[in-house]
Amino acid sequence: MERRSLLFQLVRRDFEQRFVGSAMGWIWSLIHPLVLLISWTFVFQFCLHQKPPEGVQSYPMFIFSGMLPWLLFSETVQRSAPSLLDQAGLITKTVFPAEIVPVSVFLSTLVSHLLAVLLMVAAMGVTYNQISIFLVFLPFYMGAIGLLAVGLGWIAASLHVFIRDTAQVLSVVFTFWFWLTPIFIQEENFPEKARWVLFANPLYYVVRAYRAALLYSSMPSLRDLIIAAAFGAAAFIAGGLFFRYMKRGFADVL
Secondary structure (H helix, E strand, O other), X not given: OHHHHHHHHHHHHHHHHHOOOOOOHHHHHHHHHHHHHHHHHHHHHHHOOOOOOOOOOOHHHHHHHHHHHHHHHHHHHHHHOOHHHHOHHHHHHOOOOOOHHHHHHHHHHXXXXXXXXXXXXXXXXXXHOOOOHHHHXXXXXXXXXXXXXXXXXXXHHHHHHHOOOHHHHHHHHHHHHHHOOOOOOOHHHOOHHHHHHHHOOHHHHHHHHHHHHHOXXXXXXXXXXXXXXXXXXXXXXXXHHHXXXXXXXXXXXX
């Protein structure tokens, strides 16, 4: 019960600190993805004349639906890396469960993610008079993203305590990972010999599920959920064990 209360306070504090002193507050959590969406739409649709796949009416919505799970995942992991250093005072001066810090980062990011999902649902409802009943399955995929992001976040956060270049390395890795996720590049446009990269990418299955529910009003594949959950569970367990091992040396470095 105490940990649950502490986690709630950390989530609230993290979410408020991200927009402290801002006149528009949490609305910035909607503005940032919208700016990305508008800029990418201008480049790919109006400059490069890319068209949405068959069955999709709007290229911006096609991009946005794929971008949503990616932003939740990448922001959680990248913000988790320096999170232990940010909470160093609590970790070193009190009996503090350091492992809940990356969890709080995910939950805080999830709040912004839910606002962005609601924004897209509203846009689809107003513009295309379409709201899918299969949206009820998205929380399961959010849970799979959470397992994956928290597990990798534990690894990144514990490494960053000892190797301060970890956050920069993550930035490079995520640049490549982004383009290996079918957000802009459709699956059929990947070279045949490189398709294995898609199948080894857990975000591939989540992006497909988001698009199925948000764009196509169809039920996401149960197989995709099982695979995404398996990736997430493996990362969560491995990250938890790695964090527990590295945690022994935190007090000496922090």
